[in-house]
Amino acid sequence: MSRNWARLPERGSPLALWLIRAIALHGGRPVGRALLYPITLYFLATAGAARRNSQRFLRRALGREPGWREVFRHIHCFAATILDRVYFLTGRLDDFQIEIRGGQAILDQVASGRGCILLGSHLGSFEALRGIGSTVRHLPIKILMNVEHNHAVTRLFAALNPALAQAVIAIGRPETLLEVQDSVARGFMVGALGDRVAQDEKTVRCRFFGQETAFPIGPILLAGLMGCPVILCFGLYRGGNRYDVHFEVLAERIALEPRRRQEQLGVWVQRYADRLEYYARLAPYNWFNFYDYWAEDSA
Amino acid sequence: MEPLSPFELEVARLLVETLHLEDVKPEEIAPEEPLFGEGLGLDSIDALELALAISKTYGFQLRSDDKENRRVFASLRALSQHIEQRRTR
Numbered sequence: 001m002s003r004n005w006a007r008l009p010e011r012g013s014p015l016a017l018w019l020i021r022a023i024a025l026h027g028g029r030p031v032g033r034a035l036l037y038p039i040t041l042y043f044l045a046t047a048g049a050a051r052r053n054s055q056r057f058l059r060r061a062l063g064r065e066p067g068w069r070e071v072f073r074h075i076h077c078f079a080a081t082i083l084d085r086v087y088f089l090t091g092r093l094d095d096f097q098i099e100i101r102g103g104q105a106i107l108d109q110v111a112s113g114r115g116c117i118l119l120g121s122h123l124g125s126f127e128a129l130r131g132i133g134s135t136v137r138h139l140p141i142k143i144l145m146n147v148e149h150n151h152a153v154t155r156l157f158a159a160l161n162p163a164l165a166q167a168v169i170a171i172g173r174p175e176t177l178l179e180v181q182d183s184v185a186r187g188f189m190v191g192a193l194g195d196r197v198a199q200d201e202k203t204v205r206c207r208f209f210g211q212e213t214a215f216p217i218g219p220i221l222l223a224g225l226m227g228c229p230v231i232l233c234f235g236l237y238r239g240g241n242r243y244d245v246h247f248e249v250l251a252e253r254i255a256l257e258p259r260r261r262q263e264q265l266g267v268w269v270q271r272y273a274d275r276l277e278y279y280a281r282l283a284p285y286n287w288f289n290f291y292d293y294w295a296e297d298s299a
Numbered sequence: 300m301e302p303l304s305p306f307e308l309e310v311a312r313l314l315v316e317t318l319h320l321e322d323v324k325p326e327e328i329a330p331e332e333p334l335f336g337e338g339l340g341l342d343s344i345d346a347l348e349l350a351l352a353i354s355k356t357y358g359f360q361l362r363s364d365d366k367e368n369r370r371v372f373a374s375l376r377a378l379s380q381h382i383e384q385r386r387t388r
Contacts, residue, residue, distance in 0.1 A: 172343070174341070174343055174346045174368070174369075174372045175343070175368045175372070176343040177344060177346060177347035178346060178347060178361060178362065178363035178368070179363035180363075181347060181350070200340075200342065202342075222344065222347070225347060225351060
């Protein structure tokens with residue numbers, strides 16, 4: 001399997017997703033959570049590539065050979081956050097314990113009235129902070145999303161919260177980043193995930209868990225061009241009904257000089273990769289990139 | 300190949316310079332060829348950089364909600380025409 005995750009089919013048919021939604025909303029979270037066990041077992045049995053890549057990641061993160069229980073826990077953790085997405089996106093947060101660390105960075109940013117880039121990842125649940133931010137705190141958040149890649153998921157979540165679906169900026173059009181620029185200029189915080197490389201996207205090699213791999217330069221370059229701050233965010237699932245949401249200012253401003261641009265971008269993207277590794281070690285089962293992240297198959 | 304008009308050549312130079320297209324000569328850009336995807340192969344970041352350079356040089360903003368965007372970015376010729384219509388300097 002190649003590094004190109006976009007070619008992987010999105011798992012889960014529209015019917016299955018509809019079922020998850022119906023159970024989550026009408027059966028309640030305990031019913032949904034009970035069903036996570038058979039669903040996880042089914043994935044463990046049928047999704048060979050995801051299982052292998054889970055093992056690869058856990059081997060690096062735990063520093064030893066992972067057992068099947070740990071792989072089960074990894075996939076279960078992923079399934080649990082998908083279930084909870086339904087609650088986050090519909091603003092049903094009463095039953096959750098959500099710790100926010102470094103929230104002052106966000107409050108200061110909103111108070112300043114200036115826009116910024118909220119740089120997240122596929123570690124944990126970006127939806128946790130998007131849900132809280134938009135539905136509870138009414139923060140001006142938009143999110144860059146690969147709408148083409150997961151049509152079924154997009155439609156499902158759009159149906160759950162049409163207002164939130166309005167706050168999506170679709171990736172892959174020439175005018176995508178002009179839209180981001182407009183939004184940031186109007187004081188929006190624009191969320192982007194910085195750990196997956198889209199096809200033909202410009203990248204830089206960074207050390208990550210002891211080995212180099214490609215990271216996209218897009219989000220950092222974007223902040224540099226717009227002269228806006230970059231705030232990191234990680235919504236980590238801690239089991240049960242607990243989530244920890246972390247915010248950190250990565251940069252107040254990304255200074256770029258024409259001749260040194262690639263080098264300067266490389267420094268910032270490496271800092272992002274370092275923080276991502278730090279949080280991924282803190283919560284290894286939250287690593288939701290179930291593909292060949294270090295391109296080991298083609299090595 | 301059809302030659303570029305003087306203004307198209309000016310925009311082509313801005314494009315090559317802004318986007319550091321090292322192996323592209325401004326005078327060799329085909330005026331009707333798409334700038335994005337096929338053709339020159341520019342991406343969304345290039346569009347933003349180009350928009351910033353255009354705003355600096357010609358004094359107007361390319362807006363994302365502009366319904367004409369698709370047409371504006373369709374080719375060097377379309378882009379040049381759009382700039383000529385909207386420029387304030």
